[in-house]
Amino acid sequence: MGTSLLKQPLITSLRGSRELPDLLINPEVIKIGEAHKKTSAQVLLRWIIQRGISTIPKSTNPERLKQNLNIFDFKLSDEEMKTLASLNAGIRVCDFAFFKGMEKHPEFPFKNMHCQ
Numbered sequence: 348m349g350t351s352l353l354k355q356p357l358i359t360s361l362r363g364s365r366e367l368p369d370l371l372i373n374p375e376v377i378k379i380g381e382a383h384k385k386t387s388a389q390v391l392l393r394w395i396i397q398r399g400i401s402t403i404p405k406s407t408n409p410e411r412l413k414q415n416l417n418i419f420d421f422k423l424s425d426e427e428m429k430t431l432a433s434l435n436a437g438i439r440v441c442d443f444a445f446f447k448g449m450e451k452h453p454e455f456p457f458k459n460m461h462c463q
């Protein structure tokens with residue numbers, strides 16, 4: 348599974364373009380990174396794997412490829428994990444809206460998300 352966390356804030360979906368918050372420049376994420384001497388990308392990837400979720404960050408840049416692998420030598424504290432969780436804006440990047448009418452299915456799981 349991909350992360351969709353590291354992408355540029357402008358995501359082009361089948362239903363057009365939309366602005367998303369850029370977590371790489373979020374002050375809270377930067378602050379946590381400074382505390383661990385890690386980049387925002389490393390903090391965000393660590394946040395994913397520390398919750399037991401697999402992530403496949405994609406990069407065409409050799410330095411960033413190395414950086415993305417170098418996330419197993421630090422641990423986010425419980426407080427830092429809570430801070431990162433509090434950044435949840437209820438936005439789902441991939442809401443499957445390209446399947447027309449899917450949101451009307453009784454088991455559509457993203458009813459409370461800001462799917463645009």
Ligand SMILES: NC(=O)c1ccc[n+]([C@@H]2O[C@H](COP(=O)([O-])OP(=O)(O)OC[C@H]3O[C@@H](n4cnc5c(N)ncnc54)[C@H](OP(=O)(O)O)[C@@H]3O)[C@@H](O)[C@H]2O)c1
Pocket residue numbers: 348349350351352353354355371388389403404405406407408411412414415441
């Ligand atoms: N997201 C999905 O739903 C999904 C579904 C199926 C398959 N996949 C696959 O999963 C992989 C990941 O895709 P994704 O969509 O989730 O994208 P992603 O890995 O979250 O983001 C990739 C983008 O982030 C940049 N990036 C990577 N490392 C960075 C770093 N350390 N600092 C700053 N920017 C960084 C890359 O630019 P540079 O190349 O310039 O570094 C690239 O523009 C891809 O192979 C994709 O085909 C994703």
